[in-house]
Amino acid sequence: MTAAEEDSTASPAAAAAGLSRATRFGAVGWLRWAWRQLTSMRTALILLFLLALASVPGSVLPQEGIDPAAVTQYYQSHPALAPVLNRLSLFSVFAAPWFAAIYILLFASLAGCVLPRTIRLVGSARQRPPRAPSNLARLPATASYTTDLTPGTALQSAAQLLGQRRFRLHTGDGWVSAEKGYLREVGNLLFHLALLALLFSVALGGIFGYKANRLLIVGQGFANTPTDLDVFRPGRLVGPGSLQPFSINLQNFHAQYVASGPEIDQPLSYNAGLNYQTRPGAPVRHYTLRVNHPLVVDGASVYLIGHGYAPVVKVTDGTGTVRWDGPVPFIPVDQSTMTSEGVIKVPDAKPAQLGFAGVFLPSAVNAGGTLESAFPSALNPRLSLIGFSGNLGMNSGQAQSVYQLDTQGLHQLRMVASPLAAGQSMTLPNGLGTVTYLGYQQWISLAITYDPGQLPALVSGFAALAGLILSFLVRRRRVFVRAAAAADGRTEVTLGGLARSDAAGGFEGEFTELAQMLRAQQAGTFGAGPKASQDPPGDAVEAETARAGADRHEVALTGPDGE
Amino acid sequence: MPINTAAADTSNGLLLSAVIIYAIAMLCYAFDFAFAKHRVLAGVHEPTGVAVPELVGASVGVPATIVGGSRPPAGMTAGQAVSRWPSGFWLRLAFALTCVGVAVHVTAIVTRGIAEDRVPWGNMYEFIAAFTCMAVLVFVAASIWYRAYYMGVFVLVPIVFGLGVDLTVLYTPAGSLVPALQSYWIAIHVTAMIVAIGLFIFGAVVTTLYLIADRSQRRVATGKPSWSAGIMRHLPGALILDRLAYRSILFGFPVWTFGVIAGAIWADHAWGRYWGLDPKETWSFITWVVYAMFLHARATAGWRGRRAGWIQLAGFVCLLFNVIGVNLFITGLHSYAGM
Numbered sequence: 001m002t003a004a005e006e007d008s009t010a011s012p013a014a015a016a017a018g019l020s021r022a023t024r025f026g027a028v029g030w031l032r033w034a035w036r037q038l039t040s041m042r043t044a045l046i047l048l049f050l051l052a053l054a055s056v057p058g059s060v061l062p063q064e065g066i067d068p069a070a071v072t073q074y075y076q077s078h079p080a081l082a083p084v085l086n087r088l089s090l091f092s093v094f095a096a097p098w099f100a101a102i103y104i105l106l107f108a109s110l111a112g113c114v115l116p117r118t119i120r121l122v123g124s125a126r127q128r129p130p131r132a133p134s135n136l137a138r139l140p141a142t143a144s145y146t147t148d149l150t151p152g153t154a155l156q157s158a159a160q161l162l163g164q165r166r167f168r169l170h171t172g173d174g175w176v177s178a179e180k181g182y183l184r185e186v187g188n189l190l191f192h193l194a195l196l197a198l199l200f201s202v203a204l205g206g207i208f209g210y211k212a213n214r215l216l217i218v219g220q221g222f223a224n225t226p227t228d229l230d231v232f233r234p235g236r237l238v239g240p241g242s243l244q245p246f247s248i249n250l251q252n253f254h255a256q257y258v259a260s261g262p263e264i265d266q267p268l269s270y271n272a273g274l275n276y277q278t279r280p281g282a283p284v285r286h287y288t289l290r291v292n293h294p295l296v297v298d299g300a301s302v303y304l305i306g307h308g309y310a311p312v313v314k315v316t317d318g319t320g321t322v323r324w325d326g327p328v329p330f331i332p333v334d335q336s337t338m339t340s341e342g343v344i345k346v347p348d349a350k351p352a353q354l355g356f357a358g359v360f361l362p363s364a365v366n367a368g369g370t371l372e373s374a375f376p377s378a379l380n381p382r383l384s385l386i387g388f389s390g391n392l393g394m395n396s397g398q399a400q401s402v403y404q405l406d407t408q409g410l411h412q413l414r415m416v417a418s419p420l421a422a423g424q425s426m427t428l429p430n431g432l433g434t435v436t437y438l439g440y441q442q443w444i445s446l447a448i449t450y451d452p453g454q455l456p457a458l459v460s461g462f463a464a465l466a467g468l469i470l471s472f473l474v475r476r477r478r479v480f481v482r483a484a485a486a487a488d489g490r491t492e493v494t495l496g497g498l499a500r501s502d503a504a505g506g507f508e509g510e511f512t513e514l515a516q517m518l519r520a521q522q523a524g525t526f527g528a529g530p531k532a533s534q535d536p537p538g539d540a541v542e543a544e545t546a547r548a549g550a551d552r553h554e555v556a557l558t559g560p561d562g563e
Numbered sequence: 564m565p566i567n568t569a570a571a572d573t574s575n576g577l578l579l580s581a582v583i584i585y586a587i588a589m590l591c592y593a594f595d596f597a598f599a600k601h602r603v604l605a606g607v608h609e610p611t612g613v614a615v616p617e618l619v620g621a622s623v624g625v626p627a628t629i630v631g632g633s634r635p636p637a638g639m640t641a642g643q644a645v646s647r648w649p650s651g652f653w654l655r656l657a658f659a660l661t662c663v664g665v666a667v668h669v670t671a672i673v674t675r676g677i678a679e680d681r682v683p684w685g686n687m688y689e690f691i692a693a694f695t696c697m698a699v700l701v702f703v704a705a706s707i708w709y710r711a712y713y714m715g716v717f718v719l720v721p722i723v724f725g726l727g728v729d730l731t732v733l734y735t736p737a738g739s740l741v742p743a744l745q746s747y748w749i750a751i752h753v754t755a756m757i758v759a760i761g762l763f764i765f766g767a768v769v770t771t772l773y774l775i776a777d778r779s780q781r782r783v784a785t786g787k788p789s790w791s792a793g794i795m796r797h798l799p800g801a802l803i804l805d806r807l808a809y810r811s812i813l814f815g816f817p818v819w820t821f822g823v824i825a826g827a828i829w830a831d832h833a834w835g836r837y838w839g840l841d842p843k844e845t846w847s848f849i850t851w852v853v854y855a856m857f858l859h860a861r862a863t864a865g866w867r868g869r870r871a872g873w874i875q876l877a878g879f880v881c882l883l884f885n886v887i888g889v890n891l892f893i894t895g896l897h898s899y900a901g902m
Contacts, residue, residue, distance in 0.1 A: 041863045045856055052852040052881070059842040059849075059893060066840060094840050202838070211836075261566075263738040270742050292746040292833050303835040449835040457837060461824040468817045 038105070039112035047106040054102055058093035061085065065092060107199055114192040121185050129168055132175035132480035136496030139480070141508055143515035144494040147522045151483035151491050158481040158493070158518055165514070167479065176481040181500075187470025194464035201460055205453030210234040210243070212448040217310050217327050218441050221249030221275075224300070224448065244298040244450065249275040251286075253442045255307060257376050265336040265376055272304055272444050289444075299450060306445035308332045309340050311360050311383045317349035317433040327441040330360045331403055338362045338376035343405045344385075344435075347394050352432060355388040355405050360440070364419060371419055382419035383437040387428055388412055476500040477507050479514060493522070570678035571737035577671035578692060582726045584664035585699070585719050591657030592715035596797050599651040649712045657715055658706065665703060668696045678737045684753045685744055687890055688735040694886075695722050695729070697761025701811065705765065709807060713798055717768050748829035755822030760882065762815030763854075766808045767879035770872045773804035777869055805868070809861060812875060816854050823847050842893040846885035853878035 037043055062070030071091050075082040089096030136142055147154055151174060159169055159176045167178035213231040214222055222228045224247065226240045251273040258266045272289040278297055287295045295302040310327035317323050323346045330342030339361055346354040363375035364382035371382060391409030394400060413429055420426060420437035427434050477499040486492040495515050499507035649658045672693060675683040683689045702718045705711040740749075775791050780801050782789040789795070798804065826847070831837040838844060857875040860866035 041859060042866075045859055045863065045866065048852050048856045048859070052849045052856075055845050055849050055852075058840060059845040059889070063840065258739065261738075262736050266738070267742055268739060269745070291742040292748075292829075294832065294835065301835055303833075305834065447835040451836070454831065454837060458824075458828065461827070465817060465820050465824060468820060472813050472817065 035112060038109050044106065044109050044113070047102060047109060050102045051106060054093065054099050057090050061090050061093075063091060063093065065095065103199075107196060110192055111196060114189055114196075117185070118189050118193070121182070121189060124182070128170040129177045129179035129478060131170070131172060132177040132482055133496070136480055136482055136494045139496035139498050141497035141499075141511040142495060143511070143519075144492060145515075145519045145523075146486060146488075146490045146492050147519075149491055149522050151485060154483040154491050154493050154522055155481060157522055158483075161514070161518055161521065162479060162481075174482055174484060177478065178480070179476070179478045181474050181476035184471050184474040184476045187467045187472075187474060190467030191464050191471060192467075194460045194467055198457055198460040198464065201453040201457035203453070204456060205235070205451040207235045207237050209449065209451040209453065210238045213305075214446045214448065215329055215443055216248070216250045216446060217329065217443040218250050218253055221247060223247040223280075229448070244300045245279045246297045246300070247277050247280070248295075248302065248446070250444065251275055253307060253444055255376070255442075259375075267376070270304060270307060270444075272307075289446075299452070301449055303447040303449070304444055305447045308443050308445075309338065309360050309362060309378065309381075310441045310443045311342075311358065311381075312438040312441055313344055313356075313383075314436040314438055315344065315346050315349065315354060315356075315433065316436075317346070317354065318352075318431050319350050320433075321350070323348045323354075323433075327443075328358075329443045330358065334373075336376065337373035339373045342403060345392055345394070345402070345405070347392050349433060352389040353392045354428070354432065355392055355407075355410055356385045356435065357388070357405050358386075359384045361419065378440060381440050382421060383440075384419040385426065385435060385437075386412060387415060387426075387432075387435070389428075389430075389432055475507060477510070479511065481518075493518070566737045566739070567678040567680075568737075570674050574671045574675040574678060574737070577667050577674060578726070579730060581664050581668040581671055582723060582730065584660055584667060585723050585726070588657045588660035588664055589716055589719040589723060591653050591660060592712075592719065595651060595653035595657060596716065596794075599653055647707055647710065649706070654712055654715075658712060661699065661703060661715065661719070665696065665699045668692075668699065672696060675737060679739065681740060682750045682753070684749065684757065685738075685740045686735045688729055688733045690753070690757070690886075691725060691729040691733065694757045694760040694764070695725050697757050698722060698764040699761075701761050701765040705807065705811070709810075711769075711807060714765075714769065714772075714807075717772060718765065721764070721768065743833055746829060746832065748825065748832065752822060752825040752829050755818055755825055759815045759819035759822055760886065762811045762818065763879060763882055766811035766815060767876060769804055769808035769811065770875050770879075772798060773801055773808055774869065774872050774876075776804055777801040777872070805872070808872070808875065812854060812857060816858060819847075819851060819854065823851060842889050843885065846881065846889050850878060850881040850885055853881050 062074050064071050074091075085091060089098065093099055133139070137144075149157070155171065155174070155176050159171055159178075162176065162178040163169055165180070167180045168182075170177045211231075211233045212224075212229040214229050216222060224243050224245060226232045226234075226243070253273070254269075254271045256268040256270075258264055258268060270291055274287045274289050274295065275284050276287060276295065276297065277284055289295055289302065289304045291304055294304075308330060309332075310329045312327045313324065314322060315324040324344065328342055328344050330340035332338050332340045339359065341357075341359055344354075344356040344358065346356075361371055361373040361380075361382045361384070362377060363373050363379040364371045365374040365380070367374075371384070388405065388407060388410035390411050393406045393409050400406065413432070415426065415429055418426075422437060422439045425434050425436040477497065480496040480498075482494045482496075483491050484494075495511075495518070497507065497511040497514075649655050672683055672689075675689065675692075679685070684693050698718065699722055702711070702714060705714065776795055776798055779789040779791045779795045783792060826844070827837040830839065830841075830844070853874065857871055857878055860871040860874050
């Protein structure tokens with residue numbers, strides 16, 4: 001992006017012309033100025049900084065798109081602050097307009113700098129290096145020696161050596177100029193263009209992809225249709241018909257935990273045995289779903305992202321009718337012991353609606369009078385229930401969570417809350433019925449994603465990496481050679497070198513090597529090779545002492561680096 | 564897979580030994596500064612006035628011994644070259660101890676891996692042990708290639724401190740991996756991050772010295788007193804430090820980029836999305852952006868030098884926060900650091 005700066009400082013005359021035009025065509029002038037500013041490196045640096053800074057709240061504050069429950073919790077604990085933060089989009093930073101503004105500006109800046117440079121690079125593919133400057137001694141790296149060859153022959157052999165080393169050559173009267181390292185610019189542009197491609201890949205996934213979640217109890221199944229999914233977040237151009245028509249049936253689930261030692265309770269493995277069909281009527285296939293081993297069906301992937309217990313409960317109401325008989329998924333509140341909580345709602349119960357808040361303990365032990373779970377496996381499962389009767393509030397029209405009981409219209413039943421073992425029942429007071437704990441099932445939660453931008457993103461990522469490495473490894477450098485007849489009838493050969501992008505150094509070594517080879521080659525033509533080096537100073541090397549090193553090096557560094 | 568406790572105990576003992584050896588080496592580097600003046604810089608500055616027979620008069624901005632790339636420059640191979648090895652008793656002892664220390668450190672990590680029958684970077688304790696080892700390896704390599712022996716004491720102070728905290732506060736007994744980490748991607752993603760962090764640590768230490776040297780040089784040049792001038796006599800000029808730091812970032816940045824990409828692929832395998840803006844992901848992105856800023860600043864007139872140096876240190880602060888802060892203060896999908 002220095003290219004733009006180089007342009008603007010290159011010619012005062014051009015700048016002045018631009019200025020006078022700007023005064024005449026105000027709007028165009030301003031636009032040109034704004035575009036220059038936007039595509040300048042300084043702006044890019046500031047935008048990069050803003051991008052990094054703007055990402056910070058996204059990692060510190062809970063985010064709507066990642067953990068909506070945490071956002072709700074934040075609202076409860078900071079009732080005054082939360083609405084302000086929400087207005088500033090700080091709960092969805094990465095979807096915020098100001099965040100989009102930063103990255104759109106950054107990518108506009110990037111495009112505005114990279115695209116013209118790409119065109120220029122294509123144009124320079126057949127361009128010759130510039131003429132050699134008249135005074136090579138002013139270049140950052142210089143060397144000179146004398147030889148018995150004629151100036152023409154000396155230049156010819158210099159051009160030959162540089163050509164062998166794959167320098168691009170341009171020869172003229174008394175000089176050769178050579179340039180090498182165009183791949184650096186190629187790598188640099190590849191990196192920046194790949195970043196643009198990466199952004200488009202992400203957008204592609206957001207438009208044509210979808211994300212979904214499904215909780216599945218062992219023995220149950222579902223089809224991949226919007227109505228059969230718990231959560232369905234389609235991209236902008238995804239219709240119900242674009243979903244892969246597979247169906248999945250959960251056969252079994254096994255979780256294994258460390259049973260002793262310091263890591264007790266830590267999970268070792270999760271295995272979910274699935275039967276699936278790629279489309280209705282297709283043969284049933286089996287797959288063992290594990291973490292890190294998703295099931296891939298027609299480009300959509302199914303992931304195992306959670307698991308839990310679902311106590312099987314039978315509720316008989318006051319009239320003796322069974323109103324609920326089946327598993328109820330409970331949510332683990334403590335991953336290390338899998339103590340889980342959940343609710344059972346029985347709106348059809350007569351004479352009054354019934355609700356239960358329950359705690360499931362997979363490995364219940366008596367700890368000082370209260371029961372708690374000691375291990376995540378179901379070694380001694382117990383279900384503890386608190387009963388409610390009254391109005392569940394399910395007819396109010398408001399959406400309700402299946403995992404929460406709205407106790408507003410309910411009153412708690414007076415009963416002994418003794419945890420039930422499998423097969424045990426509890427009689428509800430006032431003839432409201434009975435509740436029986438029959439046993440437990442396990443459930444898993446699945447994430448289903450389809451992202452057509454995935455492969456393009458991967459390719460872009462690696463292209464960016466390749467471009468980065470290329471631009472770091474290759475340096476662009478120029479070597480100039482001048483040969484002229486000296487007073488003593490011999491030929492004086494002067495070399496000058498300039499690394500256009502050599503911020504990490506290394507060009508000096510190459511230049512020295514080149515100069516040595518050339519000198520050896522040209523002196524060697526006359527068989528004076530061994531003698532030459534012993535013959536100071538006229539015949540051999542006029543060793544230039546390092547002059548004002550640091551500032552001269554800066555000259556090389558400030559050359560257009562093209563980053 | 565049961566844990567081999569004998570090997571795990573051996574690993575603990577070896578890591579403790581490595582810290583002690585590093586501490587002694589650190590003292591030896593300090594003694595070299597104190598007693599063997601300027602020896603630490605042997606070969607770093609071009610010996611002025613020495614005839615270098617085969618060196619064509621290449622006038623270069625920086626002493627040839629530093630700029631010559633990974634090979635010793637032409638002048639060095641011919642005759643009275645300054646050795647690439649350290650000179651002086653204390654420096655030799657210090658460097659030998661560093662090499663022994665890093666060998667013991669590597670062995671400690673390998674035995675930990677044998678004890679657990681997996682790559683030994685499954686929690687914070689193992690991760691810190693690994694990237695501190697990488698940082699010392701970077702220093703050893705930089706010493707041999709660029710004669711950066713003068714960095715010894717400055718590199719080892721944070722390493723000894725970090726490993727000390729790791730062994731005491733963060734120690735985690737050998738164990739197995741949670742299912743989320745049971746993937747061959749741990750060997751790819753985490754290894755890349757370890758290599759990059761090692762390089763970034765070295766870069767940050769060198770850059771800190773660069774900023775001090777730069778300030779000192781400017782103050783001395785304008786005739787103002789410089790408190791650090793005494794230390795600076797043992798260090799090469801600001802330009803050499805700046806280049807050394809730049810090289811480590813130039814190497815580290817693509818490795819970090821690769822680590823982030825590998826992490827994204829793994830995230831896709833494990834969680835069903837390659838980028839989900841989990842706090843760890845966000846901070847690795849922030850770190851990447853700040854180091855990218857450093858690289859751009861290095862190539863922009865008016866920003867290179869001190870400003871770029873400060874940006875690089877800001878990048879390192881982001882990195883440290885990502886490695887330590889995110890695990891300690893923020894809950895996310897990467898919260899299996901055993902904290």
